[in-house]
Amino acid sequence: MKVIKVSPNIYKIETWFMFKMSAWIVTVEDGVYIVDTGMSFMGKKILEEAEKLGNLKAILLTHGHSDHVGGLKKILEIKNVPVFSHEADIKYMEGKEPFPGRKKAQSLVQPGVVQPLEITNGNLQDIDDLTPIHTPGHSPGHVVYYHKKDQVLISGDLFTSKNGQLRKPMAMFTSNMDEAIKSSYVIEDLKPNIVSICHGNDVKEPYKQMKNYLATYS
Numbered sequence: 001m002k003v004i005k006v007s008p009n010i011y012k013i014e015t016w017f018m019f020k021m022s023a024w025i026v027t028v029e030d031g032v033y034i035v036d037t038g039m040s041f042m043g044k045k046i047l048e049e050a051e052k053l054g055n056l057k058a059i060l061l062t063h064g065h066s067d068h069v070g071g072l073k074k075i076l077e078i079k080n081v082p083v084f085s086h087e088a089d090i091k092y093m094e095g096k097e098p099f100p101g102r103k104k105a106q107s108l109v110q111p112g113v114v115q116p117l118e119i120t121n122g123n124l125q126d127i128d129d130l131t132p133i134h135t136p137g138h139s140p141g142h143v144v145y146y147h148k149k150d151q152v153l154i155s156g157d158l159f160t161s162k163n164g165q166l167r168k169p170m171a172m173f174t175s176n177m178d179e180a181i182k183s184s185y186v187i188e189d190l191k192p193n194i195v196s197i198c199h200g201n202d203v204k205e206p207y208k209q210m211k212n213y214l215a216t217y218s
């Protein structure tokens, strides 16, 4: 597994398992956050890398798919910290219902382990330096995390990328592609300097590609 420094406060842990798989570590003044936990074999290594950088405060999830929550169990066995995701994905992770478009429900986390991100006046509340933004489509509760100081958008599976170009998320794992394409407007709103992508290389100045992206996919 490779550790890539994305920006002053953000690190990406990257490996290869059929395709690129990533998770992130975000440093804040008094500790660190893990964003996504990869496949189960990645959990321990992600925690080790996180703890080199500071005391783990919480785990944040972009969404509930198995390649993002797989490492959770291993991490929680060693370190008991709170875990948050958008409320809409929790019932799928807990195996109460299959993700939209899938046949079988899959129990990926113990009920009650993942707590909903707090919402105030219709917006998800900031967690330290990270602003979660609901970007449904890839899954109903997909969120991205924006780090304003570093101008980095941790984008989970909102996009993939190839040769420096943004691509749409993987179709076979995406609940509602039209909605996912609409959610990409978050790039126009925030104009991040870097969009960090789970299953692909990060893309610089992604807002410069949005016209083209939307023309191609919407």
Ligand SMILES: [Zn+2]
Residues within 6 Å of the ligand: 063, 065, 138, 157, 173
């Ligand atoms: Zn996914």
